[in-house]
Amino acid sequence: MPERIAQFITIGGRVQGVGFRPFVYRAARAHALAGWVRNANGSVEIHVEGERAQLQGFVDTLLNEAPPLSAPGPLAIRPCASTRLRGFSILDSTAASEADVHLPADGFVCADCLNELHDPANRRYRYPFINCTQCGPRYTLITGLPYDRPMTAMRGFTLCAACRREYEDAGDRRFHAEPIACPVCGPHLQFVSGDKTLSGDETALAAAVAQLRAGKIVAVKGVGGYHLMCDARNDPAVAALRARKPRPAKPLAVMFRDLDSLRDAVHFDTDDAALLSSPARPIVLLRKRNTNPLSAAIAPGLGEIGCMLPYSPLHDLLLHDFGGPLVASSGNLSGEPVLTANAEAQARLRHLADAFLHHDRPIVRPADDPVYRRIAGAPRPLRLGRGLAPLELELPAALAQPVLALGSHMKNTVCLAWGTRAVVSPHIGELDSARSLDTLARVAADLQDLYQVRAATLLVDHHPGFGYRRFARDSGLPLAAVWHHHAHASALAAEFEDISEWIVFAWDGVGLGEDMSLWGGEAFAGAPGRWRRAASWRPFRLPGGDKAGREPWRAAAALLWETGAPAAFAPPALHQAWAARLNSPGSSSVGRLLDAAAALCGICTEASFEGEAPMRIEACASDIAPDGTCIDAAALTLPLAADAQGVWRSDWAPLLPMLADATQPASRRAARFHLSLAEALVAQAKQLRGDTGIRTVGLTGGVFQNRLLTETAALALAAAGFSVRLPQRVPMNDAGLSFGQVIEFLYRQHTKT
Known part of the structure; x- marks a missing residue:
């Protein structure tokens, strides 16, 4: 009779929030193995028992068929004692002594969920918050790790019986999908205009569409924050948005329903289409067609338009019902971080928007839209944001101690780095306002909490007038200054x-x-x-x-x-x-x-x-x-x-x-x-x-x-x-400066030693 053996497998990398435990469960069942899988702090732990050939097949599956949103690191495998388990199960998460956290980014709805969204026979038909283990919000939803529902913004939504069955069914696509929801038990939309408030997903959505068709400006809550939206073909509507923001000339991003609807407005190729359609759904700068149907005020005097496809099921429904492209400008006051909370957005944007399309799923942290431009044959990031950040990068050598780099005054990002890892935050903005500085402090604390790392030194630019200087002084941490252009050069070299x-x-x-x-x-x-x-x-x-x-x-x-x-x-x-x-x-x-x-x-x-x-x-x-x-x-x-x-x-x-x-x-x-x-x-x-x-x-x-x-x-x-x-992954502008400060500090440290 073949020998029964047991192994303990640890997998690091981006393996939480991406459907990895259900994937392990299904793989173990497919290979007739016994054991369990659980989340630890930033990694996945597996105890598995079976015959040697079965175990090898299981390991091959882990390496070759991982979920598309995951990025597993190397497998650490060691033999262990058999406990004669008879089945395979998913255990509750546990905390390990050393965290190796990898946060998943937000992703657009997968093809399966999109099909359900538009299937009248499906119980989630036209539900604006549909998701599964393969897609949906992650970074903007997670409050802490290990990644379980109580550690997300969904903790206040109790699963109904039908969602509970899907969540617990190993054969279901929503098996242990932490943000799972449906019209019975999940978040819902609310429309507000003046003294009028309308609840109910279809009612609220229809009211928002009616306002957009009437040439009005609607503030729409998405995954990482609000957009100010209006009809991109309506000259008076675009002019009103520009006058109110005020934004007299800066180009406005436009959201299109699908690739077909882009063809009349801009030129793009298969590579552009793949980037636009990727789970991150970034804004991509594309060359205007001479006869495009958009308002001339979208990008006056420029040859390109910032184009994007819907990045949430809500946006997909909105574009579907509206029937045309919509301006999708960041829902903020110019230069400030994007707004995320319903009451604050309504208070701060009331002079800009005619109406609001809110929802009651909290946004834990802001994430503005990422931006790409194709330069010298490849897409180059101009802004990191939702779906792409936090950007995790490997350092070429180990830091002696954790550091937090505060970047630049313009296009600010921060970078937390420790060991051989660096994490660049989403775009924060210009540091000219109190709200921007508050957001910087919040993001800096948030990254350290999530990754369970405490910075021992702050890295700053030599310029004494940068807005974060008071924050740096008040931190009580030692400061190390890096020259601005040395940081630019080092960020590029590190790639x-x-x-x-x-x-x-x-x-x-x-x-x-x-x-x-x-x-x-x-x-x-x-x-x-x-x-x-x-x-x-x-x-x-x-x-x-x-x-x-x-x-x-x-x-x-x-x-x-x-x-x-x-x-x-x-x-x-x-x-x-x-x-x-x-x-x-x-x-x-x-x-x-x-x-x-x-x-x-x-x-x-x-x-x-x-x-x-x-x-x-x-x-x-x-x-x-x-x-x-x-x-x-x-x-x-x-x-x-x-x-x-x-x-x-x-x-x-x-x-x-x-x-x-x-x-x-x-x-x-x-x-x-x-x-x-x-x-x-x-x-x-x-x-x-x-x-x-x-x-x-x-x-x-x-x-x-x-x-x-x-x-x-x-x-x-x-x-x-x-x-x-x-640059390939890090923006060449000041948004990449925080990462460059880390690299420059790292090499100065190694030069001294």
């Missing part, structure tokens, strides 16, 4: 473990540099922990300091004044202050060069949002092709020389007459400007290769969100024999 020496171009708006000027056009040579500034741009002084970021004409005036030329559009008093070096900090920022170029071309002199001028000048130059060809446009070769410190600097001055030449179309001037920046970058790279022998070039920082510039430079670099690297 490519096989490269030890880099030339990294870190181009962005502004960040405090080692000489206490405002950097933003830097090239570094070296590696994390030992970056050396090797190239930059001719410095110029910005009149008004921070004001230049929202008033591109100031950067234009600065360049003209630096070369002795007049700037008739600038007030004489400002020139006097600039000449006296009053509130006119020095800068080498390529982001501000883009601002100046947009102003000189007449494309954008006043910006209503951060980055507007660079976005507009890129769109204006859209005739240019990535290989550098353009109608009657050619790059200007810019001088390159070393300064007294040995830093190679490109001179932007030859660009000014071309940019100011109003006899030439703005599109041609914009195109030549992009070509010239790309050529200057390649010239710097070639010079640094000659100095260092390094042939790997990285491109990071917010400027390289500019697809035109990035693809033009990347193609020219490759033609010159360089290996080119861009």
Whole structure:
């Protein structure tokens, strides 16, 4: 008779909240094994008994057929004593001494649930909160681990008899699905408009659709927060949303029912379709069709639209019933984190929304929508959010102690790191308001609680004026400061473990540099922990300091004044202050060069949002092709020389007459400007290769969100024999800065030891 043996198996990685225990249960039953499975702190533990061949088949199934939302780590298998069990069961969760927590992200409804949602014979027909073990909310729902229903926002909803049967039936798709619900026992919708309140899912949904059809703005509660929604084809509705928010020009995201409904509005390929349809359901920037049916006010002056598909069953029903695309702008006050609580949303958005579509399932923590743009042949994250964050990353070496990196003032995220793990939070926002700072503190505490890790050190940017400085001081923890652009470079380098020496171009708006000027056009040579500034741009002084970021004409005036030329559009008093070096900090920022170029071309002199001028000048130059060809446009070769410190600097001055030449179309001037920046970058790279022998070039920082510039430079670099690297998982803008701070600190730590 074959020998009966027993094994104890531990599986780490993302194995909680993704249907892993039911999967183990079914696999064990399929292989006729006895034992049990349970959640521990962040891992799954399995005791299994049977014949050796059966056990091997079971292990193969665990490795090869795991649930699609899971990401299991290596299996740890050891022999153990047989307890002569006769069946296989799921046990209650237990707490282990050392937590190895991996939080699952939120996911859109799976195909099975979607079919049930639209099946009139199904008891969950048109139920806005349908889900199963394969899909649905996770990160925004979990209050703690181990992942069981009492540790979720669903703990207040008692299962009805039918849901209880599904939950306990090993053959059911909802076996141990913790957020399980139905119309009898689960959450429900509520519609509010003025003094009118309507309850009941169908009643509330119909009222919201009626408001949208009437051109009204409805605040709709989703999975990670609220959206402000209106008819994307209705010019007055879009104009009203812009006027109320206020958001005069910043592009608005649009939610489409399905891929077919996208085809009239934008161009997309199979890769774009796969990204749009993925469980994360991100916003993807896609090129407009000339004859698209959307309001021209969706993305005025730009060539792309931020498109998304429904990310919850509620949104699927809403788009289905409405019958057209809807604007889906974050439900917040501009720059603040997205709102999540019914009463707070109604209070803070009442001047923006005509009506509210609430529901009573609590959102435990906010998660705004993620954003992607395809650049140089791959989708690049511009914002981390619902469905993608918290983003878990492996560190290239172990930290001596846990750290919490606080990132940047703009596009803030925080990063908790310990051992060889790093976790980047969802997008928090700009830290200009008390609510943003409160959210940062809440997310920082929340990550430490969920992952059961306490930071021993806070990592901050060197800039003394960042909004989180008081939070950092009040924490009582030791602070370690990291230079802004070193963090950018290190974040990129950490994504490519096989490269030890880099030339990294870190181009962005502004960040405090080692000489206490405002950097933003830097090239570094070296590696994390030992970056050396090797190239930059001719410095110029910005009149008004921070004001230049929202008033591109100031950067234009600065360049003209630096070369002795007049700037008739600038007030004489400002020139006097600039000449006296009053509130006119020095800068080498390529982001501000883009601002100046947009102003000189007449494309954008006043910006209503951060980055507007660079976005507009890129769109204006859209005739240019990535290989550098353009109608009657050619790059200007810019001088390159070393300064007294040995830093190679490109001179932007030859660009000014071309940019100011109003006899030439703005599109041609914009195109030549992009070509010239790309050529200057390649010239710097070639010079640094000659100095260092390094042939790997990285491109990071917010400027390289500019697809035109990035693809033009990347193609020219490759033609010159360089290996080119861009961020893949971590945003290249300031949203990736917190992760970069961790990497820079880690390598400084290892350099010291």
